[in-house]
Amino acid sequence: MATPSVDITALTDDQRQALEQFAAVTDQPIESAVPLLQRCQWNVQVAVSRFFDGEPPDPVTEGPGAASVPPPRQTSRRQETLIDGASSFARSSSQNSDLEPAPRVVPQPESQVSQQAPVLLSLVLVPFNILYTAFSKVFGFLGHLFPFLPRLLARMTTRSASAANRRNTSGRRPLNPRDTAARFIREFEEEYGPNELPFQEMSYAQSYDKAKKELRFLLVVLLSPEHDDTASFVRETLLSPEVVQFLKNPQHNILLWGGNVQDAEAYQISAALKCTKLPFSGLIAHTPSVSSSAMSVVRRIPGPMAPDSYLSKLRTAISQNSEALDRVRAQRAEQQATRNLREEQNSAYERSLAQDRERTRQRREAEEARRRAEQEAKEKEEAKEREAQKLKKWKRWRAQFIAPEPSADVKGSVRISLRMPSGERVVRKFAPDAAIEDLYAFVECYDLLQGGDLSISEKAEEPSGFKHEYKFILVSPIPRQEYDVESGGFVKDRIGPSGNLIVERTELDDDEDEE
Incomplete structure (x- = not known):
């Protein structure tokens, strides 16, 4: 029994697009591609996986009546090409799936951090919230009647807060992100001596934006003074001459940002980058294969490591992503050149338009001056004529x-x-x-x-x-x-x-x- 023909005009635009993608990958005829896509709910990826992995015959469309129909014949060369295409498609999909987006972390002050309580606990605390609201209203009314009560309560609260602050002297004083980065660089130099590492004296978000705008690699180094491997990693690996020279080389386009996980910003970054072991290094870069504005973690280097291995991982990650960044730079350079050319053309057009307007204005002013001169000459001639007529009349009278x-x-x-x-x-x-x-x-x-x-x-x-x-x-x-x-x-x-x-x-x- 022959396979019935498929009416393509009855398909929607999305279904036609899915059919074209499936046919381009599998090179299957439309009569056999449409039923498979229908069984896969028109999902191209699921249909391609089922086609190459092989699926059991459908009891309706591939039953005993359809067993006599021979499968479409494919040459070994075409089969090898499809397998290679599928494997390359799988490799690219797996490579993109390995890239995790690098979040843009903006630290929130600890005083503004609020955690939502569980639902069951919230239900339990509902009566207490009602009582607290009622007590606040009553206390506000009493404070309106007796003004000394709010001042007395504020004085007591200030004393308790100052006592709590005197007790809590072990923590680090929170600073704004820029001052936190400067403090990290200063403490790093005090601990390990003067160095030539190009740490960015700015917040992580600013370094992130700079790397994204300039298409550079952002190397994030997270340290903890309490960790046993921190000192050896810094002295032996991070401060080794080859690593320092590699990070300083402008050809590698690397921005170095460091942080202490005892600070709020570095701690939030470690959680966002899924840091599992300290000291931690993460290389972030723009990945146009994911999206036109995506920043992804292209390499994670957890724990201590020898300088050679550390540089090898960095070089591998940079070489794998440099080509894509070079293409984006070339596109941006071409767009900028096009934009500059358009601006020059617009500027030349504006200048030409201004010159035309100036010539039109001058011509209009000259025409106006000529018309005014003619009008004045005409008026002068008329006045002279009137004067001559009056003089003639006067002569006749005086004679x-x-x-x-x-x-x-x-x-x-x-x-x-x-x-x-x-x-x-x-x-x-x-x-x-x-x-x-x-x-x-x-x-x-x-x-x-x-x-x-x-x-x-x-x-x-x-x-x-x-x-x-x-x-x-x-x-x-x-x-x-x-x-x-x-x-x-x-x-x-x-x-x-x-x-x-x-x-x-x-x-x-x-x-x-x-x-």
Whole structure:
């Protein structure tokens, strides 16, 4: 009877992934792999173990009716490859299973350490807890009524505590982790003399984090002064020249941390590292095969040992884990290089963006300045045009009041010869009582008087809000004398019966200034 076909589309994603893994390891067809995985609850490791170890035939799928079906034929070469793959898979699994995670121990103060009582004892102590709570509330109420009771109780408690402290003088004074490490180094030098061991003067947690960040090996050495083998181990093994040089060599990337198990931190570390015999040495390293951030104990060296054996164990453990650490370092270096390149690209992009923004700002400011200049020029031109219109209107109004030239029979008339700015020579007579301002008004309105642009029938009005200023001055050439309009007076009194004057402009137009 042929094996029924398996509908792969009915399987879930996890089941398909398990089927692919099982087929990749065992090279079995899908028809025979699916029933085995179903019997193993789709557990790939259990299915692979049963496949290579051999399992009894299933009474349902491999009964008498299925006995006539021959098993799939496998070549000896393929069988050898599968066995080798399974053995290598087993070796890697066993190697990873031998690695135990190295905990990051942060010592807790003894005053904060609390132990949970057993459940049966907790049930027994429930009535006492209720009585204690009630007594505390009653005592608090009495302390509120009688304030001297809490002070009296505090004084008694202080005396009893000081007496207990005086009795307990055999223990070591607890310090913070950094000071504890410094005390260990100082006591080590006092006991065994000056040495070159590179002990880390920091807490275990800080050394742990440093080794994890820098991908270095952390060698933890735990000692006990009360142990008989401590002195011989330190003098003969730990302080031997070859061990000291090995630990100091920067190529080995070793961080050395030591502790006295009489201190709380070292005692907690010994319990966390499962120390069974003192003196103890444990080598901790990053193990990427376990996880991307795992720190594991790659080697334990319990008890005293000769320097050669001690170094051999350290070298073996370091050589076994150096390759993985080198790969992680290369990955981190590549990631850092990629990160640096990305930062440089981002920086270059930001600089280019800043330059573009600066150019845009400058272009916008230049456009704004040009528009503002055009607006100012336009406003200036409009103001000039308005000023010219008002001046023209003023000329028409002022020309109405200029007296005509006196006739020949008028005695005392003043004859004035004027040279205009255009170079034209104008000769005109003025009445003896003509004011100097009339002479200026004649010069100002000469173009209207000469061109006949005045309409006597239309009476012009003085422009409102316009203050006229003469932008020229009358000057006699020899000797030079200026006849300003502000001084006032009559023409005959200031100039005489006749005069030869030059009209000099005091203010020039923009075109004349540029020329």
